[in-house]
Amino acid sequence: MSLLVVGSVAFDSVETPIDKIDKALGGSATFCSVASSYFSDDVKMVGVVGEDFGDGNIQMLKNHKIDISGLDIVEGEKTFSYGCVYRDDMNIRDTLFTDLNVFEKFDPVIPGEMKSSPFLLLGNIMPALQLKVLDQMTDVKFSVCDTMNLWIDITRDDLLKVIKRVSLLVINDSEAKMLADEDNLIKAAKKVMEMGPEYLIVKKGEHGALLFGEGKIFSAPAYPLETVFDPTGAGDSFAGGFMGYLTKVDEINFEAMKKAVLYGSTLASFCVGEFSTKGIENKTKEEIEARFNEFVELSRV
Amino acid sequence: MSLLVVGSVAFDSVETPIDKIDKALGGSATFCSVASSYFSDDVKMVGVVGEDFGDGNIQMLKNHKIDISGLDIVEGEKTFSYGCVYRDDMNIRDTLFTDLNVFEKFDPVIPGEMKSSPFLLLGNIMPALQLKVLDQMTDVKFSVCDTMNLWIDITRDDLLKVIKRVSLLVINDSEAKMLADEDNLIKAAKKVMEMGPEYLIVKKGEHGALLFGEGKIFSAPAYPLETVFDPTGAGDSFAGGFMGYLTKVDEINFEAMKKAVLYGSTLASFCVGEFSTKGIENKTKEEIEARFNEFVELSRV
Numbered sequence: 034m035s036l037l038v039v040g041s042v043a044f045d046s047v048e049t050p051i052d053k054i055d056k057a058l059g060g061s062a063t064f065c066s067v068a069s070s071y072f073s074d075d076v077k078m079v080g081v082v083g084e085d086f087g088d089g090n091i092q093m094l095k096n097h098k099i100d101i102s103g104l105d106i107v108e109g110e111k112t113f114s115y116g117c118v119y120r121d122d123m124n125i126r127d128t129l130f131t132d133l134n135v136f137e138k139f140d141p142v143i144p145g146e147m148k149s150s151p152f153l154l155l156g157n158i159m160p161a162l163q164l165k166v167l168d169q170m171t172d173v174k175f176s177v178c179d180t181m182n183l184w185i186d187i188t189r190d191d192l193l194k195v196i197k198r199v200s201l202l203v204i205n206d207s208e209a210k211m212l213a214d215e216d217n218l219i220k221a222a223k224k225v226m227e228m229g230p231e232y233l234i235v236k237k238g239e240h241g242a243l244l245f246g247e248g249k250i251f252s253a254p255a256y257p258l259e260t261v262f263d264p265t266g267a268g269d270s271f272a273g274g275f276m277g278y279l280t281k282v283d284e285i286n287f288e289a290m291k292k293a294v295l296y297g298s299t300l301a302s303f304c305v306g307e308f309s310t311k312g313i314e315n316k317t318k319e320e321i322e323a324r325f326n327e328f329v330e331l332s333r334v
Numbered sequence: 335m336s337l338l339v340v341g342s343v344a345f346d347s348v349e350t351p352i353d354k355i356d357k358a359l360g361g362s363a364t365f366c367s368v369a370s371s372y373f374s375d376d377v378k379m380v381g382v383v384g385e386d387f388g389d390g391n392i393q394m395l396k397n398h399k400i401d402i403s404g405l406d407i408v409e410g411e412k413t414f415s416y417g418c419v420y421r422d423d424m425n426i427r428d429t430l431f432t433d434l435n436v437f438e439k440f441d442p443v444i445p446g447e448m449k450s451s452p453f454l455l456l457g458n459i460m461p462a463l464q465l466k467v468l469d470q471m472t473d474v475k476f477s478v479c480d481t482m483n484l485w486i487d488i489t490r491d492d493l494l495k496v497i498k499r500v501s502l503l504v505i506n507d508s509e510a511k512m513l514a515d516e517d518n519l520i521k522a523a524k525k526v527m528e529m530g531p532e533y534l535i536v537k538k539g540e541h542g543a544l545l546f547g548e549g550k551i552f553s554a555p556a557y558p559l560e561t562v563f564d565p566t567g568a569g570d571s572f573a574g575g576f577m578g579y580l581t582k583v584d585e586i587n588f589e590a591m592k593k594a595v596l597y598g599s600t601l602a603s604f605c606v607g608e609f610s611t612k613g614i615e616n617k618t619k620e621e622i623e624a625r626f627n628e629f630v631e632l633s634r635v
Contacts, residue, residue, distance in 0.1 A: 122517055216423055218540065219558045239519065240541035241553070252542070252555030252632045257520045291635050331553045332633035334592050 040156020068273025341457020362457030369574025
């Protein structure tokens with residue numbers, strides 16, 4: 034099966050309490066695609082970058098067998114750049130700068146054969162763009178949308194339109210409460226599902242994740258990390274690992290999604306161990322299976 | 335096997351965002367004993383109350399087959415009374431009053447035959463009193479200590495002495511971080527275990543609980559509650575259910591403790607559904623098994 038990933042591609046300048054890095058590869062489409070590439074050889078990525086993107090980054094994506102024919106490289110423009118500082122507990126980041134550059138005019142055009150992808154992952158970008166992608170798709174079997182508090186805040190109506198049209202929404206716990214205007218997480222989750230999606234994943238960071246659907250709930254543990262080096266991209270890596278696994282097994286049901294949540298958690302746990310995409314590059318299938326089995330073991334009774 | 339429970343017995347006046355209650359039965363020994371009574375017919379409770387304690391409360395404990403020959407009823411004195419208000423998110427409570435009354439002079443004297451109890455649960459009371467209990471015990475095989483932020487703050491040295499002598503410490507996540515002076519929960523847990531106990535349980539409220547020991551970690555899910563009616567006694571009920579199950583199976587190893595954590599979580603989830611001990615009174619074994627199985631199912635892959 035093929036998986037289409039649409040989202041941002043960016044250069045991230047990140048400062049954590051431990052270290053800092055300048056202009057490293059980032060963006061939702063990047064993390065999602067690399068994470069999903071461990072499960073499917075048919076991952077297609079649609080996004081936009083400037084002429085400064087660099088051969089090294091192109092090569093890394095190609096090494097992961099990601100089809101980047103839908104990655105628009107615009108001459109004379111610069112790649113979207115984002116800078117932030119994480120506070121001591123790593124749960125809050127303060128934005129230092131957002132240079133949209135080429136991303137400002139991003140108008141996702143899905144190349145012909147990609148429009149019929151059965152699996153679609155809408156990485157975290159402006160909901161209006163996610164809607165444009167949905168409008169172009171012809172045969173989507175299972176679609177996932179990731180989002181963030183900013184869009185709940187400033188483009189709620191568009192976001193609600195997206196949510197109504199996707200199969201699964203992935204969101205973090207504070208965002209779920211914000212979207213539903215409800216303090217209790219379980220009540221909030223039910224209210225969000227009434228907005229449209231058949232399935233919902235609530236990410237809880239260091240407390241794991243919850244999957245809702247088919248009238249059931251699955252509680253996934255968090256990996257017991259002693260050091261979070263850089264949380265940037267963890268949510269995207271989660272979504273990518275989740276969707277990669279589902280694309281691979283080509284099954285759309287709660288049991289398959291439980292495993293997919295643990296594969297997503299696996300990729301997210303690797304992601305936070307290093308800056309940029311370094312934590313999820315060049316992993317072996319054995320490393321991924323071993324970490325997945327650790328996740329299973331963590332909650333096995 | 336027999337289980338000795340030592341702790342406070344109190345009247346709680348509680349106000350939550352939903353409702354309020356005046357002078358309802360509470361206290362760590364009370365919740366711990368009632369919760370553990372579902373697993374063992376040999377639960378012995380040591381504590382102190384005033385002459386106002388009331389026949390109804392005595393009868394409820396007897397109905398649960400709890401041996402209350404070690405419950406000292408002091409003539410002319412009043413039972414320890416505590417009043418608090420929970421804030422909207424139920425995670426913080428503000429104390430309204432603390433009338434120690436008869437509890438002020440509580441000096442736990444363990445009756446003869448109870449000194450040889452193989453299982454000991456030290457409910458949340460002043461660490462100096464927990465030490466006095468430990469000094470009287472002759473054949474403890476497995477001991478658990480519960481505590482709270484107040485004791486970490488004001489009687490840290492005594493608490494460290496207790497921790498060094500018990501088999502397992504049960505504590506919540508913010509307390510673990512406070513005790514270890516460490517922001518990362520996994521690092522904090524490791525530091526706390528270096529203080530003495532062979533096993534450690536970190537309660538995370540709506541995020542479940544973590545069990546540490548034998549070089550392993552078990553992550554237990556939280557029950558997906560849409561309404562927390564009153565959190566008072568949830569931690570005590572957890573400890574009681576945990577210890578009751580271990581007493582019943584008489585096994586001291588990580589595998590047994592994993593199930594014990596889920597039975598503790600089961601009793602805690604019942605506790606928060608009603609005021610006082612009402613949520614954990616008169617449960618059937620079928621109700622407990624059904625809820626336990628729901629916990630197992632929540633994280634089953």
